[in-house]
Amino acid sequence: MGGQPTLYSFSDIEALTASLRSYILNAQKAGLERHNVFKVAVSGGSLPNILAKALLPQGNTHGDTIQWGRWEIFFADERAVPLDGADSNYRLLKEELLDKLPADAPKPKVHTIHEQYVDDVQELADQYEQVLVGSFAAKDSVRLPLFDLLLLGCGPDGHTCSLFPQHELLREADAWVVPIFDSPKPPPQRITLTLPVVTHGLRIAFVATGGNKEDILKEIFDKEEGQGLPCGLVNEGGGERVSWFTDQSAAAGVSYPRKGSL
């Protein structure tokens, strides 16, 4: 794919979220120019809270406007639970971000899982793949759906989305969305975008903060073994389209070159 991922390291969450906002605005601009919408996939974990800090402040300068009405939001991974369940990534995003959007702002189109299939995780994944087909294109006309942006987290074991180290799902080459029945991070039953879909994205951003990410970031960026971890595989497949937004405590021990601003 060419090029290397960019590793940003910021002094604190405020600096990180300000730059993340600029980065997302650039991605939004490119998406709107390309097809008049902005198609974004988001993960769960700590990400929705950080996104809220980045995106909720109202922009008032030219070019700093989140055009929520043009956004289509998808889930990079989702737990096989009802949408109002405590473990739902949709519920998390809704409570952290969507419910807090200005009342008068146009609303994004949010592509949730079809919760009637939560007891049949294969069907849940197949149905979500159909959601992608409906929004992007039929599988026989495009090889992969092309997201404008994927916003992802990095687990302490190097997982991203619900793609876990050593898991056979890392070798999936055909499906866009797959079920997982044995996620080491609870709950065990989930669906996830596959690695080819993630690495195909026009922009791929990881957000990883806090001292508990330091060891895994060193492994991903500085060690051979880390390159086979799910996050390492996204770095490899996405190359220069990948950016990492980290704080000082997460990136402290990393030797890979770091940047302090966009």
Ligand SMILES: O=C(O)[C@H](O)[C@@H](O)[C@H](O)[C@H](O)COP(=O)(O)O
């Ligand atoms: O649904 C999930 O569990 C997430 O999508 C998962 O991939 C998450 O992004 C990472 O585990 C990082 O989580 P933190 O940001 O909370 O460390």
